[in-house]
Amino acid sequence: MLQRAGETELAGKPVAKPLVANIQRQHQALRRQQALLLEQRHARIAADEGLATAVERYRELKKPGPGDQG
Structure with a gap:
């Protein structure tokens, strides 16, 4: 779509409104997906x-203490 719009502009013609709207919609969708990916x-x-903190704490609790037999 971008290529088609670019070629149309290079030819000195106006880009059709439905094409512009479609490009804008897809761009907005891409931005939302990028934001979601960043959140994830x-x-x-x-x-x-x-998890690292929990594993560290677990290992600390599993260590035998003084007087423990193990």
């Missing part, structure tokens, strides 16, 4: 950090 990446980082 941040959530993944937070989850990984939480």
Whole structure:
């Protein structure tokens, strides 16, 4: 679509409104998807950090203490 619009402009003709609207819609959808991906990446980082903290705490609690036999 962008190529078609570009070729139309290079030919000195106006780009059809439906084509412009379609390009804008797809661009907006792409921006929403990029924002969602960024949110998911941040959530993944937070989850990984939480898991690392939980594993560290678990390992700390599993260590034998003084007087424990193991």
